[in-house]
Amino acid sequence: MKGLVLSAEWEPRPGYQVSEFEKRTGKAIEGFNVWRHPKLELKEVPQPKPGPGEVLLKIHACGVCGSDIHFYEHDQDDYILYPGLTKFPAIIGHEFAGEIVEIGPGPEGAKFKVGDRVTVEEMVWCGHCRACRDGFPNHCENLEEIGFTIDGAMAEYIVVPAKLCWSVDAVFERYADEELAWEVAATTEPTCVAYNGVFERAGGFRPGAYVVVYGAGPIGLGAIQLSKASGAAKVIAFEVSAPRRELAKEVGADYVYDPREVTP
Numbered sequence: 001m002k003g004l005v006l007s008a009e010w011e012p013r014p015g016y017q018v019s020e021f022e023k024r025t026g027k028a029i030e031g032f033n034v035w036r037h038p039k040l041e042l043k044e045v046p047q048p049k050p051g052p053g054e055v056l057l058k059i060h061a062c063g064v065c066g067s068d069i070h071f072y073e074h075d076q077d078d079y080i081l082y083p084g085l086t087k088f089p090a091i092i093g094h095e096f097a098g099e100i101v102e103i104g105p106g107p108e109g110a111k112f113k114v115g116d117r118v119t120v121e122e123m124v125w126c127g128h129c130r131a132c133r134d135g136f137p138n139h140c141e142n143l144e145e146i147g148f149t150i151d152g153a154m155a156e157y158i159v160v161p162a163k164l165c166w167s168v169d170a171v172f173e174r175y176a177d178e179e180l181a182w183e184v185a186a187t188t189e190p191t192c193v194a195y196n197g198v199f200e201r202a203g204g205f206r207p208g209a210y211v212v213v214y215g216a217g218p219i220g221l222g223a224i225q226l227s228k229a230s231g232a233a234k235v236i237a238f239e240v241s242a243p244r245r246e247l248a249k250e251v252g253a254d255y256v257y258d259p260r261e262v263t264p
Contacts (some may be wrong), residue, residue, distance in 0.1 A: 011114030050104030093154030194222030
């Protein structure tokens with residue numbers, strides 16, 4: 001099958017202290033301090049097979065995240081711009097939706113069947129370390145990240161843990177155009193990022209509140225829509241890009257401003 005593979009050279013910056021974890025796992029905690037000379041290639045790669053607790057998906061849609069771009073963009077010393085956990089080479093892509101075409105052995109995939117349409121969590125958490133048991137799977141001691149440390153979805157197929165899969169049938173009930181429905185389903189991950197920011201991290205708001213969103217990129221647009229759906233009386237957005245200001249209005253922002261043209 002074909003996959004879009006990001007490769008880079010492990011060359012820690014002078015003065016960067018490589019941790020024992022990084023030495024043991026080959027994962028860089030601060031990617032922009034380790035990975036140099038990035039290269040992005042469409043390559044022929046082996047089609048994966050699902051193991052115990054896993055499913056094989058045929059990819060129907062995959063978004064391009066800013067993280068994906070920062071893997072390939074580099075500074076004046078040719079180090080990648082992405083600052084977080086990474087391990088290369090890897091197929092990139094973590095905002096996706098696909099169809100289950102094979103189910104591996106074990107009870108984890110029992111609730112699914114071949115043909116089911118799903119999206120997938122980006123973080124592969126173990127479920128048994130202290131962080132996971134305390135309800136913080138994003139701090140998992142055994143964390144892998146799809147498209148960051150292990151192969152992602154800019155490929156024809158991907159194997160993922162069944163426990164990370166979520167049905168997107170409701171999306172297809174809403175959209176008659178199947179291609180559009182797949183694309184909307186692939187936006188689940190960034191929309192969840194917006195939800196986590198507004199309601200989990202920031203604590204949410206009561207109906208009738210005024211909500212201000214700074215930046216109307218994909219995450220900001222998701223925050224606008226979620227805020228309106230949750231009863232915000234007014235949503236005010238600030239964005240420097242004219243096309244994105246128009247998008248902010250289309251998805252429900254009541255007022256949209258260019259912050260460079262506003263006098264406090």
